[in-house]
Amino acid sequence: MNQTPFVFYCRPGFESDCAAEVQSFANACDLAGYANTAPNSGYVRFFLFDEASEQVFFEELDIHELIFARQWFWAKAELVELPLDDRITPILEVCSEVAMAKQVLVEHLDSDEGRELSKFCKKFSTPVTITLEKQGLIHEDSEFQLHLLFLATDHCLVGFSPVGRASELKGGILRLKFPKDAPSRSTLKLEEAIQTLMSGKQRKAVLRLGHTAVDLGAAPGGWTYQLVQHGLQVTAIDNGSMDKKLMQTEHVIHLKENALAWMPEKPVNMLVCDMVEKPSLVAKLMAKWLVAGKTEHAIFNLKLPMKKRFQEVNDCIGMICDELEEADIDYFWQAKHLYHDREEITVYFRRKIKNQSH
Numbered sequence: 070m071n072q073t074p075f076v077f078y079c080r081p082g083f084e085s086d087c088a089a090e091v092q093s094f095a096n097a098c099d100l101a102g103y104a105n106t107a108p109n110s111g112y113v114r115f116f117l118f119d120e121a122s123e124q125v126f127f128e129e130l131d132i133h134e135l136i137f138a139r140q141w142f143w144a145k146a147e148l149v150e151l152p153l154d155d156r157i158t159p160i161l162e163v164c165s166e167v168a169m170a171k172q173v174l175v176e177h178l179d180s181d182e183g184r185e186l187s188k189f190c191k192k193f194s195t196p197v198t199i200t201l202e203k204q205g206l207i208h209e210d211s212e213f214q215l216h217l218l219f220l221a222t223d224h225c226l227v228g229f230s231p232v233g234r235a236s237e238l239k240g241g242i243l244r245l246k247f248p249k250d251a252p253s254r255s256t257l258k259l260e261e262a263i264q265t266l267m268s269g270k271q272r273k274a275v276l277r278l279g280h281t282a283v284d285l286g287a288a289p290g291g292w293t294y295q296l297v298q299h300g301l302q303v304t305a306i307d308n309g310s311m312d313k314k315l316m317q318t319e320h321v322i323h324l325k326e327n328a329l330a331w332m333p334e335k336p337v338n339m340l341v342c343d344m345v346e347k348p349s350l351v352a353k354l355m356a357k358w359l360v361a362g363k364t365e366h367a368i369f370n371l372k373l374p375m376k377k378r379f380q381e382v383n384d385c386i387g388m389i390c391d392e393l394e395e396a397d398i399d400y401f402w403q404a405k406h407l408y409h410d411r412e413e414i415t416v417y418f419r420r421k422i423k424n425q426s427h
């Protein structure tokens with residue numbers, strides 16, 4: 070038996086949550102496997118017991134269905150002690166035996182050690198891509214992406230992922246520029262959530278001039294800022310103070326109310342919530358708004374200071390799903406441990422019109 074691992078990247082410190090989630094995904098596919106992790110490494114290796122199971126796993130995995138994993142691929146070879154004057158030849162040998170790729174992602178982990186390889190990976194990307202192109206191993210129509218994950222400058226995992234079911238971004242990380250006039254850094258969390266969790270169609274339908282939103286736990290206004298940028302009229306609920314410049318836009322009404330109790334009379338187009346509260350309380354609140362039809366779209370954070378984060382997330386999302394089902398409401402949801410999230414994940418729920426596809 071010589072099984073190669075499936076590799077999943079996550080935020081350092083979240084390896085056991087990522088492993089628990091991958092294990093649960095495999096169980097749901099009736100596949101047996103086991104995870105190998107090291108604390109703060111920023112990744113998980115997952116092994117299945119036979120080739121047939123590996124094939125099924127490869128066909129089932131979808132990054133959009135995983136919360137704690139940012140990126141994944143199926144490793145085909147682990148190259149160690151790569152000659153520093155010619156790393157490309159051994160990589161080429163593996164690639165030519167496997168498949169053509171649409172693009173090559175030269176990646177490193179998000180751990181302290183991994184980030185030290187960032188410059189090297191950037192530099193290596195161009196020559197390796199040119200060589201692969203020359204060898205006819207890069208093709209626009211290929212269904213696969215090639216991953217070169219460097220663990221050291223002479224140590225590389227080579228593998229493949231299917232286009233569309235893994236991230237097309239290096240390391241699965243969406244890098245965003247902090248807008249200078251935003252009131253807080255957490256503005257990037259909502260920007261990333263909007264781009265990652267909502268489809269282009271949904272963004273267009275909801276984020277438009279004149280639409281309305283509520284921001285629960287809004288101060289100082291980083292999330293409200295994002296909504297205002299899209300032209301929405303925002304009701305910001307928080308006892309704390311809102312950014313003065315943001316208030317001058319006249320797109321924001323600030324109410325010093327308890328966000329756990331307050332509800333608008335008329336429904337709004339979108340609800341966002343970044344309150345520091347127990348995740349089960351936030352989940353209950355989101356279910357209340359969605360079931361009452363006070364919003365069609367909700368983006369919220371679940372803060373996760375506890376140990377068993379995957380279990381907590383499962384319980385909270387399961388509770389919202391149960392409540393919507395009990396009320397006979399169709400829905401779509403997706404959740405992600407975003408790059409800009411720390412001890413929290415971001416969730417998107419949408420009430421669907423009955424029988425409407427995603």
Ligand SMILES: C[S@@+](CC[C@H](N)C(=O)[O-])C[C@H]1O[C@@H](n2cnc3c(N)ncnc32)[C@H](O)[C@@H]1O
Nearest residue numbers: 253255286288289290291292307327328343344
């Ligand atoms: C992480 S901060 C929000 C940051 C904000 N999203 C931003 O981008 O600037 C959490 C906020 O939730 C507010 N908060 C917590 N519990 C609340 C409650 N029950 N009612 C209203 N606001 C609450 C706090 O006052 C705090 O300002």
